[in-house]
Amino acid sequence: MIGVSGVGISLAAGSFQVPSVDEFMPPEILFQGTPFALNRIIIVRLIATAVLLLVLGITASRAKLIPGRWQGAVEWLIEFVRDNIVYQIMGELRGRQYVPMITTLFMTIFVFNLCGIIPGLNIAATASITMPLLFAIWAFAQYWIAAAKGKGLGKFLKDELLPSGVPWPIYIILVPMQLLDLVLIRPFSLTIRLFANMISGHILVALCFAATQFFLIDAANKAFIGLGAVTFVGGFIMTLFEAFVAAIQAFIFATLSAVYINMSYPE
Template sequence: MNPALRIPAEFVAPSTEDMHLPPLFEVGSFAFGKQTLLILLSVVLIAGFFMFVIRRRAMVPSKGQFLGEMGYGFVRNHLGRDIIGEKDFRPFVPLLFTFFFFLLVNNLFGSIPVLQLPTFSHPGSAYILAAIAYVVWVAVGIRRHGLGQFMVKMTMPPNVPKILYVILIPLEFLSNLIIRPVTHALRVFATMFAGHMAIMVAAALTAFLATEVGGVLGVGGSVFGIVLGLFIYFLEVLIQVLQAYIFTLLFAVYVQGALQEGH
């Protein structure tokens, strides 16, 4: 057959099975896979880095100590003090710090060659983290105001005609206590999943155009695919950082709302 008349194979886009590999091993119903391995690795990396850079606590910090202190100061001051407030922020700094750097490292795994998996592209990881945030801010609100007053804050907005509470109470309850933690998790999961899938599709399409189509169309298309893939890659890095910030920021906002005086 004339090579010019060769019909290329059909392009098959990557699927979720290509992103989420089979487990490395299983013990009963427990499966240990790449995602779990990366989560454990992130804990080691974060703890190891900060323990290493603060080991001397020099008055004139080294570059590593300066970087660690800058990261801690960013979370403490901008996500803790500025959002929760000077009076109440200190007890929440460790959790804010953990949320931000745990999310940041696990998200960035998706942009590191060989690793290439944002662990929060699995919904379970995102929901567990959001559940921790949910339990903390609800517990904080109940401890500060009592269960009854906290429920009033969550379901009865001020300066509203009382007749409207018949409609607003169930809507506010659903919005603040049910939908809020779900969307808190979905923001991370959806963006990590969609971004990584987009990179995989761009890479697969580039390879398909270069190897199966060939000719001017194949070469031109593969060059375009490389450019598009690089654009998506750097956009994804930006989103990975932003999602770590947004998740932690929202938690701080929720805590601040739970702590503020009732209306």
């Protein structure tokens, strides 16, 4: 049994077992049977969070008026989220209060996603549905809070569930559909988009490198060595692609969160 990108691959007796989604639900390895039980993904989340807080804390404590390269890179990342996501969608006046939240979402998801290609961690901290769901709930809590402040909760629900200009018999179908969309479909789609992308990417990387080991080491027929070289190159390319996907998924999640919150305002 070997571990590739957080997925267990069995190659006993020359057989090749394809990894499944079930292997992204590892068993508890610390404090089993208690409310504080930890599995591998939770430990990776704790490590990634500690590293992120440590890096940002040290950067802030050593910040200078004329930034060095590292401080400049961190400031550029924060400004990118502020200017190209929050202000672009909400405008500066309204968006200013949401810059800390959206920046936190972007940076946390990005770092959590990158854990899948970091040696020693080898699994994304977003590779189980719990973390993406928590991020989505946070975004939609802000959505409802903004709606309650901007319109009042009653008027907001009336505008969303009973749009003007619709014949009244249509409301019988429209109201439950709109309510389902507000309460379930939007946060669920935000969750699944991140969760599914991270799982599918890691399975592809795992398949490539598992096939590489099988063709180069475990297969009895040495004619498969060429295929092993191909799958190795494919695994390397997929690893680079995973880094790209980690950034893109963080950007998409942060952007959609800002869009949803902005939709709750009166205009």
